[in-house]
Amino acid sequence: MPAGELARLMAVPQNTMSAHLSILARAGLVSAERRGRSILYRARLSRLREMMLFLLKDCCGGRTEVCAPLIDELVPCCPQPPSNHLNDLKGAK
Incomplete structure (x- = not known):
């Protein structure tokens, strides 16, 4: 998408976008x-996925309850077979 179109959709000055x-x-x-x-x-x-996973893993610091609310919000946007996202994060450390 062109920068100008993104800027218009987000109501941000084009040079800022x-x-x-x-x-x-x-x-x-x-x-x-x-x-x-x-x-x-x-x-x-x-690359965005790698960054988001890094941020989630880093912010939790081994305490999955810290990121649980965010993970719960993300799950509905991308329906997948049931899995325990908190264990995924814990095991990826």
């Missing part, structure tokens, strides 16, 4: 592809 997307691209969390005068941005889902 471009600056943020540029930082995310340098961090490897989004990819950027020039098309004419526009730059199209795409989320790099594998």
Whole structure:
């Protein structure tokens, strides 16, 4: 999606959105592809997943109850077979 379109949808100044997307691209969390005068941005889902897992594991510090509310909020957005997400986090440490 072009930076301008993202900025419009999020009601953020276009130059601010471009600056943020540029930082995310340098961090490897989004990819950027020039098309004419526009730059199209795409989320790099594998990298975003790695980052989110790192943050969740790090914030829990071995105490899964700290992240349980966040994990419970994430589960409904992506229905999958039942699993114990708290044990997944604990075992990944």
